[in-house]
Amino acid sequence: MALHGRDLVSIRDLSREEIVQILDSARRMIPLAEGSRTAPLLAGRIVAMAFFEPSTRTRLSFESAVQRLGGSCLTIADAGASSMRKGESLYDTIRMLSSYADAIVLRHPNEGAARLAARASERPVINAGDGAGQHPTQTLLDLATIRERFGTLAGLKVVLLGDLKYGRTVHSLAYALAEFGSELVLCSPESLRLPEEHRDELHHEGAKVTDEPDLARAVRDADVLYVTRIQKERFTDESEYRAVVGSYRIDAEVLAGAKPKLIVMHPLPRAGEIAPEVDSTPHAAYFRQAFLAVPVRMALLDAILGKRRGAR
Amino acid sequence: MRELKITPIRNGTVIDHIASGLALEVLRILRVRQLDRDSTVSVAIRVRSGKLGWKDIVKVEDVELEPRTVNAIALIAPTATISIIRDYKVREKRAVDLPPRIVGVLRCPNLNCISNQAEPLESEFEVVGRRPTVLRCAFCDRRVADFLRHLA
Incomplete structure (x- = not known):
């Protein structure tokens, strides 16, 4: 190679x-x-x-x-x-x-x-x-997880949820998924939106990107729900951190409206973003992702x- | 009427066709205060120009600019021309030209970028867009458009 x-x-x-x-x-x-x-x-x-x-x-x-x-x-x-x-x-x-x-x-x-x-x-x-x-090797293992479940990286609808501003894993992943022809749905608190320069770049690459701040609606016809941790260490402003932490949580209720084949991913460690009850559902892919x-x-x-x- | 807005210089550099209003920024790049105390700097603001309507001109006596200074001027005042004067004659005249990489001119706006830490390196940006000029940090990928605020 x-x-x-x-x-x-x-x-x-x-x-x-x-x-x-x-x-x-x-x-x-x-x-x-x-x-x-x-x-x-x-x-x-x-x-x-x-x-x-x-x-x-x-x-x-x-x-x-x-x-x-x-x-x-x-x-x-x-x-x-x-x-x-x-x-x-x-x-x-x-x-x-x-x-x-x-x-x-x-x-x-x-x-x-x-x-x-x-x-x-x-x-x-x-x-x-x-x-x-x-964090390119994280992106590679994220792609491996998606490809193992769906056999492809193209034509999927992938929701990126949470800290899209500071979360380094999502920037590389969004770019790679767009390259392979998947659609991105961005779901985040207003203060943690994907920065403009990344949006511009994704648009420049011809990526299909939409914003859907409503989690239930975002999840409805998604194939992948990629959840990020809100990382305290990335915030320069403590009050900004406190305002958003705990603003979203994936549990059985959120997933009730999802496709049966939806997979939930997370780079781990999680800090309360995914309820333990999700672990035993077929949606949970984050431990496989870690492996x-x-x-x-x-x-x-x-x-x-x-x-x-x-x-x- | 005597026309003596700005006199010819014997040796030095004339920066002409600066878009009107940007002369003071060019002076900042030239770090006029750090220039040789014996060199005279003259500035003309709002001079009639066929090409630009109005323009600014900066003349620096006895100084020929280094390439990185010219690169910085190209970032701030892309329409400028630079003439090298020797013995009252224009020896060299060229438009400022932005090279594909800008080294050592700007600081990365990302304070957490490795180029802003105590490392043995010079800042480095790639030109990723022209008209308007957009630069990208060669280390952390941060884009810069507001160059004046980030001059090194």
Whole structure:
């Protein structure tokens, strides 16, 4: 695959064909991710996990992916505490890391950090979330979840619910879904609307985007309901946060009017946006989504770093 | 009647065809206060122009502008022309031209952008739209249209 040795900073770094290739490969990785088969595709490879911001599932699923494929990890879970406190720049930290590892997975609180890291590093850099910016591997696993249920990414009606302003997962996902030809319905509190520049860009791409602030109406004929967490840490204004937190909640009553095949997704952790009663319904897809993080990241790591099979 | 609105200069730079009202912004870009104290700066505001109706002109003696200053002027005053004068003669005259990348001229409006942190890098924007000019931060993708507020 042409991804070998490349950085992944934004979902836009991937063509549609490359996304489909990763999703196909991820499907083949599922037995490996479940541990029922093994394949040493990353044997002898070291992947550095540079997490400058707390993260549980992203870091653990990356570590699981590396180890399932026979590679090993160098983890700096408190990168922010250790090097930044000493006044070291991200640039220098990455230069150093790129001489210890074969690839770097980076989570950082500042937008654009992964782009800087990609310039600093001689090894591939995978963006695992930079501030309110990009989180392309989350987008890949979101797409994998939708494609697994519906067999396609085209022609679906996808409701994006909640924090569409600061939620980094929704910006990349909206863009990717539009690329594949799905329709987007935006449902958010007024203060957390999708920013104009993202709207302009989606329109520019020819995306079909509508606003529907009424949750019950938005859900009625949707195929996917993508729920986001309202992230306190992204708000600069405490009163703005308090005004919107708890303003929407998915429960049996909301889903009563939905299509039987509707799936509810959430990047997790949830903070009360989805009632536990939804977990046992066929609509709940968020735990499957969390699991798919591992095979998707395996597929990506294999494409970027794996031993090239059939290479000349 | 004696016509002496703005005199010719011996050596330096003439920034002409600035859209009327923008001369003071151009002065800001030139950081007039930081220029060599010995160089004279003359400004003409609201000069009759065939092309623009009214225009502003800025002349800076004994200074030839660096490319990044010219890029900044191109952002603020896209109709401007820049003439390099040596010994009273125009040695070079060209319209300002916006390159595809603007480096080190603006600060990213996103305070949380990595380019606003203590990192060894220069700000960098890609030109993603012309007429009107729209720039996008090469690091965080934030778009900028209000350049004056974000001059570095």
